[in-house]
Amino acid sequence: MASLGVLIIGAGLSGLTAANRLVRGLDGVDPAQVAVIERGLTVGGRLATKRIGRATLDHGAQFFTVRSDEFRREVDEWLAAGVVEEWCRGFGEVDGYPRYRVAGGMNELARYLASDLAGAGVDVATGRRVTAIRPGDQGWRIDDEEADRDGRAGRQQTITDVSALVVTPPVPLALELLEAGGTLLTPDCSSTLDGLAYHRVIALLAVLDRPPDLPAPGALQRPDDPTFTFVADNQAKGISPVPAVTFHTAHARSADLWPADDDEIVEALLPTARQMVAPAEIVELQIERWRYTGPVRSHPDPCLVATVAGVPQPGPLVFAGDGFGGSKLEGAYLSGLAAGAAVTAS
Ligand SMILES: Cc1cc2nc3c(=O)[nH]c(=O)nc-3n(C[C@H](O)[C@H](O)[C@H](O)COP(=O)(O)OP(=O)(O)OC[C@H]3O[C@@H](n4cnc5c(N)ncnc54)[C@H](O)[C@@H]3O)c2cc1C
Known part of the structure; x- marks a missing residue:
């Protein structure tokens, strides 16, 4: 070539x-x-x-924040072009800092x-x-x-x-x-x-029969939770026409479960996932493994x-x-x- x-x-x-x-x-x-x-x-x-199916789910990065002037300038252009939008100013607790979605x-x-x-x-x-x-x-x-x-x-x-x-x-x-x-x-x-080492994350992607009962903006961020550290309804986020939830499993739990096969992972995580979205029912479930989520x-x-x-x-x-x-x-x-x-x- x-x-x-x-x-x-x-x-x-x-x-x-x-x-x-x-x-x-x-x-x-x-x-x-x-x-x-x-x-x-x-x-x-x-x-x-x-x-x-009809659902659309973000299963890697969920949102982003802006701290530097260089990134601010670029994000302002993406906002003006309508590619990026402000999603919320906090999950659960509003802290005033914009979180952006695409x-x-x-x-x-x-x-x-x-x-x-x-x-x-x-x-x-x-x-x-x-x-x-x-x-x-x-x-x-x-x-x-x-x-x-x-x-x-x-x-x-x-x-x-x-x-x-x-x-x-x-x-x-x-x-x-x-x-x-x-x-x-x-x-x-x-x-x-x-x-340079990287964290692993196992993601569960669940299509639901009706919207889940998650607090505004339809997502939870829980850095200290031992099972799911981020849970978001992609319909409430504005990217899916039907309710569909992304669950990101905590780093330590993901590392423990990594060697297991997909059926064992579902068995380990599904009860908690079901509880979090109830009374909605999960009608379809997929697993995604991220070997390199972000650097330690x-x-x-x-x-x-x-x-x-x-x-x-x-x-x-x-x-x-x-x-x-x-x-x-x-x-x-x-x-x-x-x-x-x-x-x-x-
Ligand atoms: C589950 C998860 C949740 C996350 N949540 C957030 C979040 O909410 N907010 C946030 O800001 N960040 C989040 N991140 C981190 C964010 O996604 C990453 O920091 C960022 O996307 C990394 O970009 P990158 O270009 O460095 O790497 P990558 O996006 O990994 O790009 C590297 C590219 O190289 C390609 N590649 C690899 N090997 C080869 C090869 N041999 N030949 C050709 N191409 C190759 C890959 O396919 C890939 O496209 C999350 C990541 C994951 C996985």
Whole structure:
């Protein structure tokens, strides 16, 4: 395959933001020289929305908050474009801080950003899983294969002569790609990246026969609850035409249940879920497992410019995503911005 300027692996919020920063920054790169490659059949990563029959459920990120000026400016544009809306100012207790939802479901934000990039001339390719990263003489060499809905591998390709690489999958997955290519990092970089661990979350997605009796705004946030830390009715949230509840299981409980099969997980969690939505009945139930929900502790910097060991560095290699800087969607956004800036600065 043809050579390329900057390749961004992952079309979650950080990858899409890095691409946007690269082509729209003052030091803008030619959009034809920037590409994003995503293993999923759609963009978004943990900005995930699922349909079950007539129901629509956000099953990854549920909402976001804004703390920094940079993110504020971007969110103001999304609000003006009608992509994002204020959902509420607290769950149970109103504390005055806006929580934002995405019109139509969280994944719509990623689609909006990706179609904007495509309109600017950036190639955003989905259904292509990177399998190995290795240094070449003229730049990075990236192996990838087509991935279908069930993750089955298809045609394999190699992208050569990539002058800069931004890697946004959760860090343990990103390191597997380097290992597969036999690419070694300096001991400093390796030990920093090896230390990044992520929480797991098991999500229950339940379609109901009538609205549940949850307090306004139709959601509960309970960080200390041992079973479900976040419970939201997607109909009350305004994204589903029928009542459909997302239950996020607490980190510790998710880790305990992780090795169990789906039937055992349902047996363990269903009684509590039923109680919470009663008298409504659950008419359909699905489980989603999130192996990498968010970092246990983020790296202090918003991105990491890594150095390879043993061979000449073929170009910048930037690690980004919510494992760097701050966690959550705002952290992913700021990390993407920093990664784009790091590439143009190098
Ligand atoms: C259950 C859950 C609840 C959450 N709740 C909230 C919340 O309420 N508020 C909030 O702010 N945040 C929340 N988060 C966290 C938030 O979703 C993340 O911080 C953010 O979406 C991370 O974005 P990212 O771009 O760093 O990573 P991701 O979204 O994970 O993007 C990385 C992308 O890389 C792709 N990829 C991986 N491997 C490869 C490969 N080999 N080849 C090509 N592509 C690859 C993935 O498919 C993915 O699309 C939640 C997350 C989960 C899972």
